[in-house]
Amino acid sequence: MEIIKGGITAPKGFKAYGEHIGIKKSRKDLAVIYSEKEATYVGTFTTNIVKAACVSWNMERYKNVDKISGVVVNSGNANACTGKVGEDNNQTMAAIAAECFDIDQDNVLVASTGVIGKQLPMNAIIEGIKKVAPLATNTIEGGYEAATAIMTTDTFVKEIAVEFTIGNKKARIGGMAKGSGMIHPNMATMLSFITTDVAITKELLDKAVKEDVASTYNMISVDGDTSTNDMVMLLANGMCDNILIEAEGKDYEIFKEALNIVNVFLSKQIIHDGEGVTKVIEVIVEGAKDLVDARLLAKSVITSNLVKTAFFGEDANWGRVLCAMGYSGAIFDPTKVTLYYESTRGKIKLLENGLPENFSEEFAYEVLKEKEITVHIILQEGNFNATAWGCDLSYEYVRINGEYRT
Known part of the structure; x- marks a missing residue:
């Protein structure tokens, strides 16, 4: 098991990119992730009763949709406490991303982070998605640009990739996260996106993620505030061609170990980047x-x-x-x-x-x-x-x- 260069584009079949589209004054503010093969999806979500539109959308996908192909993320605006207009805007983001990637909108996840209570600037976002989606690439740089675009008060990019062996196949897991303030997950703002090319059932993937989140992201705190937008999402597209992991055993334990390396690293990076941190x-x-x-x-x-x-x-x-x-x-x-x-x-x-x-x-x-x-x-x-x-x-x-x- 080895930490390698890169992030979410390290596993086979994943593309990503990020760019400035005008939500924020100058910093990058929109990212996309795309899997060439439909990916099994699991997630954990904020326990805050006040949930952003994107959280409700992704929770619905988690319950009713087995496969995901695309993710679109904006920073600078949380799209929380925005009512029916906010829900419609969230769906529009998914629809435009789906159109760009030639997939169904139900196979697109959405994430937002930033100021609560403001409507999204939809003209900028619609044109931005159309601009950024075609630029998605499987290069290290593509993953880095996406990790940059999800930042708000963060001061540095948080990404990691791990390579390991499942059976006789080389497998990878990559992750990126954002978080600096409003960090007290209980599933801060805390967003984490994880990709892997391992083939694993949704049931086991869900079990692995929930158990690991409990000992990593849920064990960090910057300021005691649980965000309206907290999410951890993992996509597994199976493109490393390992034999499907459908029972607990050696391969499952290896995967869990790699997942833990990613989540511990990202959790600690969030703390190191906590707002005003000196210790x-x-x-x-x-x-x-x-x-x-x-x-x-x-x-x-x-x-x-x-x-x-x-x-x-x-x-x-x-x-x-x-x-x-x-x-x-x-x-x-x-x-x-x-x-x-x-x-x-x-x-x-x-x-x-x-x-x-x-x-x-x-x-x-x-x-x-x-x-x-x-x-x-x-x-x-x-x-x-x-x-x-x-x-x-x-x-x-x-x-x-x-x-x-x-």
């Missing part, structure tokens, strides 16, 4: 009584604004970590908790069996000066572990979001 925080919970509690604890710590601000200030205020654990909803014995902070500058124990250590504040400050910090929480309650990723909360985050529409 990236990994929280590892060990020894929980069950997986639910392990995940609740890890996620509660990275979501706490008091924990975030302590890391921004490089302050080893471990009491805030314990406080966040206490209101997480998980069951644990505080008198058994041991807590460490670690970075490339060293590792420091702050708490053992629920009692504070007489640690050096000066050394703790040195440990916390690094950008990447790990919080180790040992519970001694059972054998279940979980990892979550988050970031600090800085003045810059407030500035970016205070000026978002200006």
Whole structure:
């Protein structure tokens, strides 16, 4: 298994491109993805009751359409809270993309990201799709341009590709994502598009994606906000010609491993690009009584604004970590908790069996000066572990979001 250059166009049969069409002032703002062979499609979607038109459209396809050939994505406008007009505009996007790719509109997915509550500039979008779709290419550059076009407040492109062997066939999986703020998925704005040339049943693909999303995208948080537009979608076109994976076994486990590499990488990239981030925080919970509690604890710590601000200030205020654990909803014995902070500058124990250590504040400050910090929480309650990723909360985050529409 090897990470290779590229993203969503690395697997056989996938083309993509992205271009500026006028939704945003200057940055690229429309992307397309096309599979030469109809692809099996699964997805996970925001749990926010307020859902964008594209989310409802894609959920309907997920339930009722087995194969997908095209995807069209716009950035700069979420097309959320836009009523019947927004729904019609979403369908028009699918219809125009379908016309360009000579497929049925029900075989097209749509994604939007950006400002909520504004109608899409449909003249620009219709002409834009007609302009961008013919440019779709299976080159590395095509995938990169698409990954660029889905960005909003992102500061860098997030893409990855992995090559592996299924049976005696070389297979690939590629992914691209966007996300910087409003990241607290619970299936931020968080969009992830994954392509693979592996042949696998929809049932197993669905199982693999749901399980992996639970331990990757759903374990990250920048600001605690779950977007109206969050989506992870995976297309599998089977063009590597492997024997169809229709039962759990060796080939399925290999595929799951490759999928996890993609999703962990993209999740971490989203955190590294969090709005105003100066610290990236990994929280590892060990020894929980069950997986639910392990995940609740890890996620509660990275979501706490008091924990975030302590890391921004490089302050080893471990009491805030314990406080966040206490209101997480998980069951644990505080008198058994041991807590460490670690970075490339060293590792420091702050708490053992629920009692504070007489640690050096000066050394703790040195440990916390690094950008990447790990919080180790040992519970001694059972054998279940979980990892979550988050970031600090800085003045810059407030500035970016205070000026978002200006």
